[in-house]
Amino acid sequence: MANLKWKTPRSKTRSRRAANWKLGDVTTVQCPQCHQPKRPHFACPSCGTYKGRQVVKMQDETAG
Template identity: 40%
Template sequence: MAVPKRKTSKARRDRRRSAKSRLTIPNIIECPQCHETKLPHRVCAACGYYDGKEVISVE
């Protein structure tokens, strides 16, 4: 069984663990139909349009 030869320092350990915390903020765009904010390449939750066409009917 593999055993570490030396103790991993706290700085090295924490640097490796902090790589997961570097998440990016998602892009938010304006819907061309209703001008609400939405995620790109997704149907607008406010009006139901995608790519200029009504995909779902929103009441």
């Protein structure tokens, strides 16, 4: 078995591994209530509904 001539530095090993640790694209779906884009399995940030129920109390835009 061959011996190594140089020890691979930690930074080179980490950068080689980090090349494959990318974030993927964010998936969005259309909210069935307000038809705005939202993330699946999350409450809608526009209207505050999740699975047909109001789960987040939203403020009126006119009460500012």
